[in-house]
Amino acid sequence: MVTSTSGALMYSEVQTDSMNDVVLQYAPLVKRIAHHLLLRMPSSVQIDDLVQSGMIGLLEAARKYDLSKGASFETYAGIRIRGAMLDEIRKGDWAPRSVHRKSRQIADAIKAIEGRTGTDARDQDVAQELGISLDEYHSILQDASGSRLFSFDDLLDGEDSAIEKVAGEMPNPLDGLQDSSFRTHLAEAIATLPEREQLVLSLYYDEELNLKEIGQVLGVSESRVSQIHTQAAMRLRARLTGWD
Secondary structure: HHHHHHHHHHHHHHHHHHHHHHHHHHHHHHHHHHHHOOOOOOOOOHHHHHHHHHHHHHHHHHHHOHHHHOOOOOHHHHHHHHHHHHHHHHHOOOOOHHHHHHHHHHHHHHHHHHHHHHOOOHHHHHHHHOOOOOHHHHHHHHHHHOOOOOOOOOOOOOOOOOOHHHHHHHHOOOOOOHHHHHHHHHHHHHOOOOOOHEEEEEEEEOOOOOOHHHHHHHHOHHHHHHHHHHHHHHHHHHHOOOOO
């Protein structure tokens, strides 16, 4: 009996040492992901909260990682870390209902314009369709950009978006969506976006540049990058309306 208890204790100590090693080695990954997400968050979101939830995701990844699945631990851990942060963030929703309502109105306006003209709806076209000034339109985009993490939350109707359903399991909103049919439709829709919007999505999600870095690439301000990102999401929502 003593031997069994001693063996269990020794195993527990090995597990603890192993977890400590994981935390030490991958803490920089947690911080990098946290800082990347923070740039898309309202000021009420604190970096320490993201890091704390990310550490929980890291420990969960260490417990559940299966080498036979093929993914490297860092890739798998990154998914779990980001997912844990998103779970923490989604416990609160900072945006008033008016922001979500206006976001839907923008998507509807884009759909109407592009349906009539067969061309990409420009900023001034959308503003005119909504009966507001260009500055007001940009202000709505800015408000919407901080209301949710990815601004892709309204791509589909319903309480849970396609992005939110898989965000805790997938590396980013543009890769590995569980439904292959939706993935195909989304990829096709992204390919039809204006070149600048495609570039912003690619730099943010694929290259993981922050808004300031993307602004330097495009020669525009951080706030303008945020607006372009949000408008891309609105345009995708408009083009995917009615998707089954």
